[in-house]
Amino acid sequence: MSLSKSADAPLLQRAKNKLRRMLGPWGVFFTGFLKHPVMVGSVIPSSRFTIAKMLAPVDWDNTKLFVEYGPGIGTFCQPVLDKLRRDGTLIVIDTNPDFIAYLRRTIKDSRFHAVHGSAADVAEIIGSFGFDHADYVLSGLPFSTLPDGVGPAIGKATGEVVRPGGAFLVYQFSAKCRDYMAPYFDRIDQGFEFWNILPCKLFWGWKAEDKS
Ligand SMILES: C[S@@+](CC[C@H](N)C(=O)[O-])C[C@H]1O[C@@H](n2cnc3c(N)ncnc32)[C@H](O)[C@@H]1O
Incomplete structure (x- = not known):
């Protein structure tokens, strides 16, 4: 008698798959956390209150390119696409290949x-998509647990790509990211969202408008 593939799978893997199916997107996120706790940095995606507050100051009419770091299972992606111009572009970047595969499978939007x-x-x-700057960059990266040197490198790289008048939007459990933003942004506004697990700090790093 031949055994099915799933019967061959180790018990733990089958239990994980079952849990993931039961929990849907949250299961994908939770499994991602179990595999890479330091890189993911949170067990639960951001709340709708955090999303609304973080995106509130964005000037959508003048947003051609919106970039997101660490989208996870895409908690912010649909809300951003809902507001983005029809000719706008959303590029999301994540180090976790499982999250990227999940997003490509579930979000069907040419932008x-x-x-x-x-x-x-x-x-x-x-640059590989033909852009030399972004209007806004959003980050859900766990800055305080990133490997040494990665946070400052991301702060610098972001300072170089955000256009004058644009902003770097960051939500975090700690204020560590502010140190990485401060050298490259002219003004940093700060907020707080209680209705999130855990309650989080919000930062908007603004580049001054180009006066020339
Ligand atoms: C806390 S999760 C953010 C989840 C999601 N944005 C939300 O609001 O629910 C952090 C994400 O950052 C990703 N990440 C960690 N280091 C990264 C890096 N250097 N570049 C891009 N993504 C990274 C992780 O894989 C994970 O998806």
Whole structure:
């Protein structure tokens, strides 16, 4: 008698798959956390309150390119696509190949591009789509647990790609990211969202308008 493939799978893997199916997108996120706890940095996606507050200051009429670092299972992606111009582009970048595969499978929108890579390479990544700057960059990266040197490199790379008048939008459990933003942004606004697990800090790093 031949055994089916699923019967061959180790018990733990089958249990994980079952849990993932039961929990849907949250299961994909939770499994991602179990595999890479330090890189993912959170067990539950951001709340709708965090999404609304973080995106509130965005000038959507003047947004041609919106970039997101660390989209996970895409908690922010649909809300961004709902507001983005019809000729706009959303590029999301994540180091976790499982999340990127999930996003490519579930988000069917010609304005949307999911890239497997590091936020530190944002200039090269947006360049491969024909852009030399972004209007806004959003980050859900766990800055306080990233490997040494990665946070400052991402702050610098982001400072170089955001256009004058644009902004770097960051939500975090700690204020560590502010240190990485401060050298490259002219003004940093700060907020707080209680209705999130855990409650989080919000930062908007603005580049001054080009006066020339
Ligand atoms: C806390 S999760 C963010 C989840 C999602 N944005 C949300 O709001 O629910 C952090 C994400 O950052 C990704 N990540 C970690 N380091 C990264 C890096 N250097 N570049 C891009 N993504 C990274 C992880 O794989 C994970 O998907």
